[in-house]
Amino acid sequence: MRFHVFLMLFCLSASVLAEGTTYHWKDERGIDHYSDRPPPQSIENAEARRFAAPSADRTLPYLIRKAAADFPVSMYVADTCGQPCADGRALLSARGAPFTEIRVASPEEVAALRARFDGNGIVPAIQIGRTSFSGFSAERWQQMLDEAGYPKDQRGLSR
Numbered sequence: 001m002r003f004h005v006f007l008m009l010f011c012l013s014a015s016v017l018a019e020g021t022t023y024h025w026k027d028e029r030g031i032d033h034y035s036d037r038p039p040p041q042s043i044e045n046a047e048a049r050r051f052a053a054p055s056a057d058r059t060l061p062y063l064i065r066k067a068a069a070d071f072p073v074s075m076y077v078a079d080t081c082g083q084p085c086a087d088g089r090a091l092l093s094a095r096g097a098p099f100t101e102i103r104v105a106s107p108e109e110v111a112a113l114r115a116r117f118d119g120n121g122i123v124p125a126i127q128i129g130r131t132s133f134s135g136f137s138a139e140r141w142q143q144m145l146d147e148a149g150y151p152k153d154q155r156g157l158s159r
Contacts, residue, residue, distance in 0.1 A: 020036055020050070021036070021048050021049065021050050022034060022035070022036055022048070022049050022050075023035050023036070023037065023038055023039055023046050023047070023048050023049075024046065024047045024049070025039045025043045025045060025046040025047065026045065027043070044105060044106035044108070044109070045106065045108075045109065046103055046105070047100075047101075047102055047103060048077075048101050048102075048103045049100060049101055050089070050101055060096075060098070061096075061151070061154060063149065063150075063151050064096055064097070064098070064150065064151065064154070066149065067097070067148050067149040067150045067151075068097070068098050070129065070148070070149070071128050071129035071131075071148035071149065071150075072099075072100070072128075072129065073092065073097050073098065073099035073100070073126065073127070073128050073145075073148075074099065074100045074101075074102055074126070074127045075088055075089070075092065075099050075100070075101050075102070075124055075125070075126050076102050076104050076113055076123055076124060076125040076126070076127075077101055077102070077103055077104065077123050077124050078103065078104050078105065078123045079103070079105065081123045081124055084123075084124055084135075084136040085123065085124045085136075087136055087138070088124040088126065088136050088141065089101070091138055091141055091142070092141075095142075095145055095150060095152070096150070096151070096153075096154050097145055097150050104121075104123060113125065113134075116132065117132055117133075117134040118134075120134040120135070121134070122134045122135040124136050126141055126144065128144045128145065128147075128148045129148055131144055131147070131148070
């Protein structure tokens with residue numbers, strides 16, 4: 001009996017440890033690095049991706065897979081973004097939309113963000129397929145997800 005309790009606690013703790021952020025960057029020699037720790041301060045073009053522990057059924061429903069393939073979601077964030085970025089992550093997660101989180105830190109990255117978002121460099125910014133919006137507006141983000149075909153909720157969706 002004690003062994004079963006220990007095994008159950010071990011499995012639960014392993015799933016908690018599996019959640020987190022993975023960082024990707026290239027060093028000055030052009031070598032790709034992947035880590036669960038942030039890159040050195042000298043690295044300016046790091047990409048952070050958040051992963052959650054997989055559910056018991058790892059397959060996304062068909063409608064979400066289709067929308068993600070046709071209209072991938074990218075969310076641009078900065079270290080100083082705070083609550084708006086947290087709200088954006090929560091909205092995308094609650095909606096079940098898989099997304100890539102891209103950290104904007106250097107002046108060059110801010111300039112690229114402004115170019116991509118018609119001169120606006122406000123974060124969080126979202127791009128769904130070819131449609132983009134700078135700043136967090138729950139109504140606008142929901143509308144963009146609707147237009148891209150992401151289901152409003154996952155109840156009753158087949159996997």
